[in-house]
Amino acid sequence: MTVAAIIAILNEIATLEPIGFSLVASFIHGLQGKTDAEILAADADTLTAVVATAHAEAQPQ
Amino acid sequence: MYRKRSNTGLAVIVTFALAVTLAGCPTKGPYHDAVTAEHDFTTVLSNFQKAEMAEHTNGRIDAAEHQKLEAGVEKVGNVAQVLVAGLQANAGTVTIQGEFTAIENALNSLVVDGVFSVKNAQSQNLLAILVKSIQDILQNIGLSLSVQTTTPITAVPATKGAN
Numbered sequence: 001m002t003v004a005a006i007i008a009i010l011n012e013i014a015t016l017e018p019i020g021f022s023l024v025a026s027f028i029h030g031l032q033g034k035t036d037a038e039i040l041a042a043d044a045d046t047l048t049a050v051v052a053t054a055h056a057e058a059q060p061q
Numbered sequence: 062m063y064r065k066r067s068n069t070g071l072a073v074i075v076t077f078a079l080a081v082t083l084a085g086c087p088t089k090g091p092y093h094d095a096v097t098a099e100h101d102f103t104t105v106l107s108n109f110q111k112a113e114m115a116e117h118t119n120g121r122i123d124a125a126e127h128q129k130l131e132a133g134v135e136k137v138g139n140v141a142q143v144l145v146a147g148l149q150a151n152a153g154t155v156t157i158q159g160e161f162t163a164i165e166n167a168l169n170s171l172v173v174d175g176v177f178s179v180k181n182a183q184s185q186n187l188l189a190i191l192v193k194s195i196q197d198i199l200q201n202i203g204l205s206l207s208v209q210t211t212t213p214i215t216a217v218p219a220t221k222g223a224n
Contacts, residue, residue, distance in 0.1 A: 055135050
């Protein structure tokens, strides 16, 4: 692989959608070394925050 | 400087992440599959909300669209909380299947009532890709659990997650 090819790949990675990388990081970080019970407890907290935010944002301003 | 959003790239990354997450799990079994699917679903739902709010803040989603979308997210989130409680209580396979189906139904409402009504094509496309990721997760776990209907899914104590 040439240096140009490597630079092209790095450039492509740098310009990809940040949300995609956020998802990858979340998937891996969220599962790494945790028991199922720990994953569920953390997700319960995440969902509580999502629902609270959604409820507040869904109200007419 | 304006940078063109790569929605195709996002779809590829999400699919890749799901594949790596699922394929990399050393702990197999329907209960862990269900927990992994629930976790992936929750992660994407949270990111859907963040993306929607960013689009709204940037003026690409108006107030009425924003309220509809967040109302839909709230409904999906409420059903997901029931799923998590069911998994924590070691509910039976049929119950868990039913809760995943309920999420699917709430998600369809979010798409029909919220995502499809977004006028900005770029924003609609972004949200549609994230919803598609969730639908793929639900479809995969639906197929997995349908094979397991004769085997109760029960938690294994101190089951470690992926990696």
